[in-house]
């Protein structure tokens with residue numbers, strides 16, 4: 219461990235489901251300078267240092283244990299030096315708890331290929347084209363040293379290297395930051411995945427060196443934990459190699475504090491792929507599954523050893539009037555909600571469900587009132603945060619598989 223200010227403790231393990239395989243899922247606790255995170259945990263996303271339409275106070279009330287902000291967006295606006303002057307992203311946005319920032323790699327590379335919303339992909343894809351390749355006419359270009367990209371805000375040109383990503387993330391000051399990696403897609407060829415994985419390994423080493431330098435230079439600031447990001451797409455040997463390589467990196471005593479399970483993941487194989495990586499990773503360090511937030515994906519992620527998750531889906535879907543209920547996702551603008559004077563979900567303990575009816579929120583959406591987004595986002599974020607809380611409790615009391623069967627059976631029954 220690089221600093222006593224950051225640690226992970228395993229508290230309970232998931233008994234394996236009658237098979238001979240190792241039990242990978244676990245409940246634990248991450249300690250950061252801004253507080254603890256009981257895992258498994260869903261970490262809501264506040265891309266630009268705000269969860270769209272909801273105040274940080276409400277996020278705290280609904281049980282969010284941490285917030286994940288986006289290094290790419292905050293780098294462009296307002297700029298990392300302003301967040302640094304504010305004392306880091308947490309104090310800038312009036313969030314006292316733990317914070318994460320992602321490295322910006324996924325966003326800048328998304329500019330190159332436009333796969334923004336597709337982390338968990340369906341299998342109906344073909345792998346003939348190199349969609350991230352040097353020299354193509356795109357908004358981002360990758361080379362062995364870094365990524366040059368065009369701002370989506372004003373078209374200005376920028377460059378991220380592993381060192382720049384570390385500098386930006388140190389200025390943003392989150393408790394948990396991520397190494398700069400090349401995020402490939404399932405469309406990339408096998409040979410491209412191999413070359414990219416080696417590039418990401420070399421970038422990981424450079425991130426550790428720069429992180430060590432910045433940690434020392436900025437020792438007046440709270441310790442920031444650095445997670446290495448594992449790629450390797452759908453290939454078992456590459457995923458296992460990525461885990462072993464990054465877990466083994468040691469640059470003058472600086473090692474990764476945890477790991478991000480990254481890249482494009484074939485939804486049908488999500489659990490298997492997460493399992494390959496977690497089998498190779500040390501148990502005393504936390505694992506964050508990047509960009510995953512659908513209920514079925516969360517169950518298989520937890521089952522196969524992921525500790526924390528983030529995803530924009532609960533808030534993004536809420537703004538389009540799609541809300542979670544125990545019998546599945548429903549759309550509040552449906553006419554059947556016009557006179558439904560019960561809560562959105564009878565079993566939900568969120569602020570919205572305690573105080574407002576589905577009919578009222580449905581009316582706000584149809585009238586295009588801003589408070590519609592606020593009330594629906596509070597509900598969706600609470601729903602997913604609580605779902606993962608319930609997974610944690612079920613690991614501890616030994617009922618995880620029963621809970622999984624019962625929940626998924628109802629949620630996806632329609």
Ligand SMILES: [Zn+2]
Nearest residue numbers: 566568571597
């Ligand atoms: Zn609710």
